[in-house]
Amino acid sequence: MPTVSMTVNGESVSSEVEPRTLLVQYLRENLGLTGTHVGCDTSQCGACVVHVNGKSAKSCTMLAVQAEGSEVSTIEGLADGDTLHPMQEAFRENHGLQCGFCTPGMVMSAIDLVQTNSDPSEHDVREWLEGNLCRCTGYHNIVKSILAGAKAMQG
Amino acid sequence: MNDANNKWIGKRTIRPDGADKVTGQATFGADTTMPGMIWGKVLRSPHAHANIRSIDTSKAESLPGVKAVITSADVTNYSPEKSVILGIQDMRWMTRNVMAREKALFHGHPVAAVAATSQKIADQACKLIEVDYEVLPWVVEIDDAIKSDAPILHEFIEFEGKPSNIAGTLEHKKGDVQTGFEEADVIVERSFTTRPVHQGYIEPHACLVSVSADGRATIWSSSQGQFMVRAMTSMLTDIPQSSIRAIPAEIGGGFGGKTIVYLEPLATILSKKSGRPVKMVMSREEVMRASGPTSGSKSTVKMGIKKDGSIVAAQGTYYLQAGALPGSPIRGAVGCAFAPYDIPNVHALGYDVVSNRSKVAAYRAPGAPIGAFAVECVIDEISEAIGMDPLEVRLKNAAKEGTQAAHGPVYPRIGYYETVEAALSHPHREIPLGKFQGRGVASGFWFNAGGESSSQVNITEDGNVVVTTGHPDIGGSRASIANITAELLGIDYKRVSVLIGDTATIGYSNLTGGSRVLFASGMAVTDSTEKVIVSLKERAAKIWDIDPEAVDWEDGYARPAGANAGMFDPLSLEELAERATETGGPIGAGSQLNTAGAEGGFATHMCDVEVDIDLGIVRIIRYTSFQDVGRAVHPSYVEGQLQGGAAQGIGWALNEEYIYDSEGRVDNPGFLDYRMPVCSDLPMLDTVMIEVPNPKHPQGVRGVGEVPLVPPLAAIRNAIYDALGIRFYGLPMSPPVVLEALEQGEAAE
Ligand code: FES
Ligand code: FES
Numbered sequence: 001m002p003t004v005s006m007t008v009n010g011e012s013v014s015s016e017v018e019p020r021t022l023l024v025q026y027l028r029e030n031l032g033l034t035g036t037h038v039g040c041d042t043s044q045c046g047a048c049v050v051h052v053n054g055k056s057a058k059s060c061t062m063l064a065v066q067a068e069g070s071e072v073s074t075i076e077g078l079a080d081g082d083t084l085h086p087m088q089e090a091f092r093e094n095h096g097l098q099c100g101f102c103t104p105g106m107v108m109s110a111i112d113l114v115q116t117n118s119d120p121s122e123h124d125v126r127e128w129l130e131g132n133l134c135r136c137t138g139y140h141n142i143v144k145s146i147l148a149g150a151k152a153m154q155g
Numbered sequence: 156m157n158d159a160n161n162k163w164i165g166k167r168t169i170r171p172d173g174a175d176k177v178t179g180q181a182t183f184g185a186d187t188t189m190p191g192m193i194w195g196k197v198l199r200s201p202h203a204h205a206n207i208r209s210i211d212t213s214k215a216e217s218l219p220g221v222k223a224v225i226t227s228a229d230v231t232n233y234s235p236e237k238s239v240i241l242g243i244q245d246m247r248w249m250t251r252n253v254m255a256r257e258k259a260l261f262h263g264h265p266v267a268a269v270a271a272t273s274q275k276i277a278d279q280a281c282k283l284i285e286v287d288y289e290v291l292p293w294v295v296e297i298d299d300a301i302k303s304d305a306p307i308l309h310e311f312i313e314f315e316g317k318p319s320n321i322a323g324t325l326e327h328k329k330g331d332v333q334t335g336f337e338e339a340d341v342i343v344e345r346s347f348t349t350r351p352v353h354q355g356y357i358e359p360h361a362c363l364v365s366v367s368a369d370g371r372a373t374i375w376s377s378s379q380g381q382f383m384v385r386a387m388t389s390m391l392t393d394i395p396q397s398s399i400r401a402i403p404a405e406i407g408g409g410f411g412g413k414t415i416v417y418l419e420p421l422a423t424i425l426s427k428k429s430g431r432p433v434k435m436v437m438s439r440e441e442v443m444r445a446s447g448p449t450s451g452s453k454s455t456v457k458m459g460i461k462k463d464g465s466i467v468a469a470q471g472t473y474y475l476q477a478g479a480l481p482g483s484p485i486r487g488a489v490g491c492a493f494a495p496y497d498i499p500n501v502h503a504l505g506y507d508v509v510s511n512r513s514k515v516a517a518y519r520a521p522g523a524p525i526g527a528f529a530v531e532c533v534i535d536e537i538s539e540a541i542g543m544d545p546l547e548v549r550l551k552n553a554a555k556e557g558t559q560a561a562h563g564p565v566y567p568r569i570g571y572y573e574t575v576e577a578a579l580s581h582p583h584r585e586i587p588l589g590k591f592q593g594r595g596v597a598s599g600f601w602f603n604a605g606g607e608s609s610s611q612v613n614i615t616e617d618g619n620v621v622v623t624t625g626h627p628d629i630g631g632s633r634a635s636i637a638n639i640t641a642e643l644l645g646i647d648y649k650r651v652s653v654l655i656g657d658t659a660t661i662g663y664s665n666l667t668g669g670s671r672v673l674f675a676s677g678m679a680v681t682d683s684t685e686k687v688i689v690s691l692k693e694r695a696a697k698i699w700d701i702d703p704e705a706v707d708w709e710d711g712y713a714r715p716a717g718a719n720a721g722m723f724d725p726l727s728l729e730e731l732a733e734r735a736t737e738t739g740g741p742i743g744a745g746s747q748l749n750t751a752g753a754e755g756g757f758a759t760h761m762c763d764v765e766v767d768i769d770l771g772i773v774r775i776i777r778y779t780s781f782q783d784v785g786r787a788v789h790p791s792y793v794e795g796q797l798q799g800g801a802a803q804g805i806g807w808a809l810n811e812e813y814i815y816d817s818e819g820r821v822d823n824p825g826f827l828d829y830r831m832p833v834c835s836d837l838p839m840l841d842t843v844m845i846e847v848p849n850p851k852h853p854q855g856v857r858g859v860g861e862v863p864l865v866p867p868l869a870a871i872r873n874a875i876y877d878a879l880g881i882r883f884y885g886l887p888m889s890p891p892v893v894l895e896a897l898e899q900g901e902a903a904e
Contacts, residue, residue, distance in 0.1 A: 018275075028185075028186075029188075032188075033179070034179070034182070034183075034185075034186035035178065035179015035180065035181075036179070037183065037185075037357075037358070037407070038185070038359070038436075039357040039358060039359065039407075039439065040357075040439040040825060040826050041438050041439045041440055041825060042439065042825040042826060042827045044825070044826035044827055045357055045439075045826055047357055047358075074179065075177075075178060075179035076178065076179045076180075078178070079178055084174065084177065084178070088177040088178060089177075091173075091176075091177045092169060092170075092173040092174060092176075092177050093169065095167065095170070095631070095791035095792065095795065097173075097176055097177070098408075098629070098630040098631060098792070098795050098799060099356075099357075099358070099405075099406060099407050099408045099409075099629060099630065100172070100175075100176030100177075100181055100405065100407070101183060101356075101357045101358045101405075101407025101408060102357050102407075103176050103177055104177075104179045107177060122839075125834070126834045126835040126837075127835050129833070129834035129835070130833050130834060130835050131833075132833075132834070133357055133826065133831060133833065134357070134834075135354075135355045135356055135357050135408050135410070135799070135802075135803070135831065136408055136630065136795070136799045137795055137798060137799050137802075138795075138798035138799045138800075138801055138802030138832075138837060138840045139802070139834040139837055140794075140795075140798040140837075140839055140840045141791070141794075141795060141798070142834070143834065143839070
């Protein structure tokens with residue numbers, strides 16, 4: 001079995017994995033980071049979005065070995081101690097979730113959006129989120145949360 | 156309870172589980188692991204319909220790493236001849252749904268299951284199971300299933316004296332429709348179809364089960380009811396309920412689809428056989444193929460109206476797909492269809508039709524959107540025929556307090572009329588529309604539900620509060636319970652923790668479903684909290700040595716009720732908690748209720764569409780929901796229900812459908828081809844909450860979760876007519892369908 005090494009939420013990790021292990025499986029099953037979710041088999045839902053070298057990526061679409069040497073961050077790595085990341089706080093305060101299953105992926109995607117576009121419009125947010133499904137909210141409060149989170153991140 | 160003085164009820168407080176959900180700490184169905192855990196996997200039928208002659212599991216069993224293999228022989232059997240009712244389910248069907256017994260009834264039907272040390276070995280083991288099938292003719296569409304020469308799924312089901320795929324009927328009658336139609340100036344009769352759609356929760360079904368050496372099972376799973384999981388698992392495994400502890404995981408959406416079990420009994424049997432904890436997680440493809448969507452349907456609705464706008468007669472016939480085993484939601488279709496209206500003569504009839512599809516499960520107001528779609532489309536047409544605004548027609552015929560509904564009850568105070576009034580006077584209605592844009596309206600009803608709920612309210616030693624209820628929180632119910640408890644106790648909501656108990660730690664509580672949770676658990680929590688307040692007053696009375704009647708509870712303090720009671724400094728909740736031992740011991744109270752009085756919910760939706768006539772794409776450009784919500788205990792999560800329901804309705808109306816191939820297999824078992832609305836498909840979804848408090852609930856709560864899926868289908872269809880002048884009679888109104896209609900329209904010109 002190949003060995004894979006990467007940095008996850010600032011800590012270096014190294015393990016032997018089956019070559020076909022997906023990054024999402026590695027995070028969830030090997031590292032116990034279950035905040036990254038799996039909602040589909042076809043890369044549509046975005047519940048699994050993490051950051052790889054600072055950019056959002058669907059962790060179900062890449063193999064763990066493809067992340068060799070990368071900096072990976074997951075939803076668990078965002079908060080600074082007990083201070084939530086501004087985007088997390090925005091989702092919490094604006095009720096940007098019902099069941100919350102899509103939330104980690106939404107938050108990770110949204111942060112990447114704001115990194116690329118610091119002052120997104122509603123339209124920008126909606127276009128950006130095409131790869132993140134939510135079945136509960138009709139996206140209304142998610143869009144509101146992201147607009148508020150974008151402001152707070154500039155803050 | 157006086158609104159203006161409410162401190163917490165009606166406030167947008169931060170939900171108790173908010174931090175866990177935004178940090179990834181929340182534990183969903185697939186997130187629990189155990190030492191020694193192995194993986195379960197289901198082998199599914201490759202045929203739509205087949206007799207199972209035999210199953211040989213020996214090769215799979217001898218594969219290294221395989222710890223257990225099971226078939227229907229391991230699952231408790233119930234004879235198909237006699238019903239075994241559990242809630243709204245029948246366990247003789249449930250046992251056949253979790254594992255095919257005599258026959259495989261749909262493509263994807265479980266026929267065996269394995270547990271192995273890795274997912275890969277479990278996959279390999281499934282391939283080594285040899286099933287001898289006798290392939291049978293199959294049928295998936297209603298029209299084919301009710302033909303006289305249709306392949307029969309179950310010989311023991313008879314209709315009109317012959318084996319049939321019609322498994323049941325339901326009829327509601329009021330007045331005499333024949334006479335009614337004679338009075339009408341205009342009669343319109345139309346036929347409609349809707350396609351089966353999936354609830355589409357993003358979290359696939361998942362569970363972990365550990366059965367100990369003494370036969371006790373612990374189940375962690377994502378469901379809409381840990382007590383349902385316990386009861387069904389017990390009945391399918393013969394383990395007594397007292398030996399099963401079902402622990403609810405956080406649930407990643409359900410919308411009705413997680414009100415039955417699929418994996419839990421199988422994982423339990425696999426764990427018992429292997430002596431290891433077993434985890435099972437469905438793939439999205441398995442969810443789409445083998446868990447319940449809602450019914451597809453065909454229907455015919457006929458309505459008669461007088462020139463003055465009074466609807467005098469209404470008749471509806473509905474055929475609903477049950478999937479492979481009986482039990483489609485005909486009650487919702489037939490009972491809700493005409494429920495918003497006061498019509499003197501009504502006849503509604505529903506047929507439950509089995510075919511070789513996965514067994515349907517509840518989906519948000521089960522059956523009601525199907526019932527309403529046909530009726531609300533016909534109302535649009537009769538309104539046009541007499542030249543009256545469709546909202547005015549609805550207002551004129553609106554059911555009110557005292558109206559006798561065709562499905563039985565005489566309504567108490569309800570808020571349907573108010574939803575139409577609000578729509579009539581809303582600015583949305585005044586916004587001018589452009590070319591290929593149109594506006595449509597429709598209304599809807601759902602019964603709502605009460606039933607069993609338990610709660611426990613405990614005061615901690617430091618004077619804070621822990622509330623435990625028995626309902627999985629699917630859309631923010633913990634936040635609402637915190638508001639209610641804080642309001643009653645007069646303390647900051649942040650001092651109230653709300654937890655969901657498991658089957659061993661809280662009393663029986665029925666499903667999270669039917670829009671019953673806040674209604675019923677709100678009652679149970681109110682009852683418990685009121686008992687706690689009585690106890691707090693008694694303790695203060697003891698300390699002051701006065702009569703408990705002479706103590707008031709106000710803003711988190713016990714106070715003497717007046718000058719006559721004596722002059723004492725108020726005692727806070729903290730002080731009383733500190734002195735609990737000397738005043739009688741721990742402070743807390745439980746409540747176990749069978750609640751009643753969950754009165755119906757009504758909504759009216761207004762929707763603007765724009766049609767791209769080159770691509771056939773219908774875009775929703777504006778959407779407003781008007782709903783009688785009783786009392787919005789937490790407005791954000793009430794609005795969330797309205798918005799989420801509208802979005803699901805938009806998907807159902809415009810894109811979602813199960814497509815079957817020529818072998819009777821689902822051809823689009825994933826989010827790639829089963830297209831649910833994405834963020835860029837939708838506008839902001841406006842909501843108008845109308846509060847007509849339910850007189851039978853301490854906080855005035857009415858269920859709010861189901862109704863929002865009832866009106867959208869027709870509201871969108873009516874809007875498309877307004878935009879294009881084309882009336883559709885089937886769903887979804889997807890781009891190819893719209894394009895074809897546009898082309899035919901051109902050809903006709
Ligand atoms: S799990 Fe659905 S996109 Fe990755
Ligand atoms: S909140 Fe449930 S899927 Fe988004």
